[in-house]
Amino acid sequence: MYHGEKYPILGLKDKRTSKSASSLGSATESYGVSGYKSLSMSETRTLSNVSDMEFSQELAFGEDNDISRHSQDSQSIDSYSEQVNNGEALQACKNSVIQPYQKLLTILGWRPIFTAVPYHNQPSRCVRPINFFYPMLVFCVIILSFLLQFASCYRVNINIPQQRNASSMRHNFLDCQEFMISQYIIPDVLQLTAYVYAYYIYKVWDKEQLQTLIERVFLKSGSNKCGLSPRQLAKTMKAFVVLGFFWIVCAISVQILHVISQEQMSFTFLHVSSNAQYYTLVILMLLGCVILDTVYVTAIIDYVTQCQLLIYLLQGLCDRVRERTIDLEEAIKDIQEAETLSRIVNYRIASCISLLLFNLGLMAVLDCVAFADGRLLNFTTLMYMASLCGAVVWICISGTPFIQAARLNSACRAVLTLGHEIRSRPFGFQDTQTGALDSFLLFTSTITFKAKLFRTTVNSSFLCVSFTIISFTLLFLFQLEFFQVWN
Structure with a gap:
């Protein structure tokens, strides 16, 4: 052939x-x-x-x-x-x-209930009033919940005997006035301010920040073999959502447990005449508490998720530079993009989270004081259990943003030292000019983006020092018998 x-x-x-x-x-x-x-x-x-x-x-x-x-x-x-x-x-x-x-944003009033119909620029005329009045309705429910909590003397670390006769109701209301500033006025004003500020952040200014960041991280993770795969990234994001719903269920359970532990509440000056009115007021009070708890969890999960996405973005960038799947010029552009995204998280979302964390810290302190000094306040076993569960839930929720901020700062420090690593051991960059390596070293050395809460840089050393100070302070107070748990 x-x-x-x-x-x-x-x-x-x-x-x-x-x-x-x-x-x-x-x-x-x-x-x-x-x-x-x-x-x-x-x-x-x-x-x-x-x-x-x-x-x-x-x-x-x-x-x-x-x-x-x-x-x-x-x-x-x-x-x-x-x-x-x-x-x-x-x-x-x-x-x-x-x-x-x-x-969740729609339930809280931070997003329109009905969006624009496809091929139309704006929603119909029948939909606009609903989108406008629903946030006002949520705001009114929160204010009504504050009023009902004050009328019923409902707070997690005080136990005033609830009676239904007129003289007892007046006595209960006078006892509530002793805690008016510390447990009603200041927390309620802070919670209302936090809701309004979060409304501005998530509806007026930051509409698609999380979705944009997810798409960018997926694009970067899919264009290289370094870091997490897109499927692993999707599983991680789903785990954060599941954690958020779990926290919401725990927070609602704590509120219900507090209401059950106080048995029959009297709404003092509101003059409830029937059981239907009584249960309606209790449901409205709980509804306001649930909305505020959902506000806390939603904002914190959003911040934690964005920090995790930035961590993946920076870790993948470092891996791509070490493997030299991108050149130094492209790496500089990616670092600038990550710096821009971190500034958005730092100065907009972090300020809202700081205000929410202050409120959560106040709630955690009230629960801890109620659990530690409950004997003096005539607490029952169920009240002890409610206070302990509340303290654990609020501490876990408020501690997660600090941990994520510290991890994000650790990833930022890895980017800062990346230029020194490449310049001192330029494996894979032998054919790169010395001037380009020096420029990359100078650029990475001048990066200033850091994760901040309460306008303070959060890192692992900061968390360790804070935990040590709090532990010794609590031990000091117990030794001085400021708190009595078993006596």
Whole structure:
């Protein structure tokens, strides 16, 4: 079988025949017919060897083209399948993270109930009043809940005997006035301010920040082999959402446990005449408490999730620079983008979180005081349990942002030292000019973005010192018998 017939696409049969004929023709012209006949044995072998060598070279070149073409096709198929997988993971993340998050914002009044209809710029006229009055309704429910808590003397660390006659109601109300400033006016004003400020942050200014950050991190994680895969990233984001719903359930359970522990509450000056009115007021009071607890958990989960996304973004950036899957110029652009995103989290969301954390800290302190000094306040076993559960829930919720901020600052410090690492050991950057390495070192050394809460940089050393001071303070107070748990 002739070799040219095996690879007809290369056209090797015609080339070999034509080259042999042209060579023989040139030999005939040079030596004549008789000369060619006299040199036919040697010259013909030489020409045949030359043509065989050329044919083998062209055959090898054709096989290399086929191999490269097949490799390019396989790479294109792999990249296409990888893009499809990344798109599926991103869509799954939107369904499991963004949609529940947007539903929570809608319940709190931070997002319109009815959005614009497709192919229309604005919602219909019937929808606009609902989107406008619903946040006002939520705001009124919160204020009504504050009024009902004061009327019923409902606070987690005081236990005033609840009686239904007029003289007892007046006595209870006078006892409530002793705690008016510390447990009613200051916490309620702070909680109302936190809700209004969060409304401004999440509805007026920061509408799609979390979704934008998720898409950017997915894009960066899908374009390289470093760091977490998009599917692992989606699972992590889903875990944060599940944790947020778990916290909401725990906070609601604590509020219900407090109401049950206080048995029959009297709403003093509101003059409740029937059980239906009484249970209606209790439900409205609990509804306001649930809304505020949902505000705390939603804002904190949003901050924690954005910090985690920034951590993944910075860790993936460091890995790509070390593996040299991107050049230094592109790394500088990615660092500037991460710095911009961190500033948004720092100066807008972190200030709102700081105010919410102050309120949560106040609630945790009230629960801790109620649990430690409950004997003096005539607490029952159920009240002890409610105070202990409340203290644990509020401490866990308020402590998570500090931990995430410290982890984000650790990732920022890794970026700061990345320039020194690349400059001192430029493995993989041997062909890079020294000026480019020095410029990258200078740029990373001047980065100033840090995670802050209460306008203070949070790091692991700060958390350790704070925990040590709080522990010794509590021990000191117990030794001085400021708190009595078992006596």
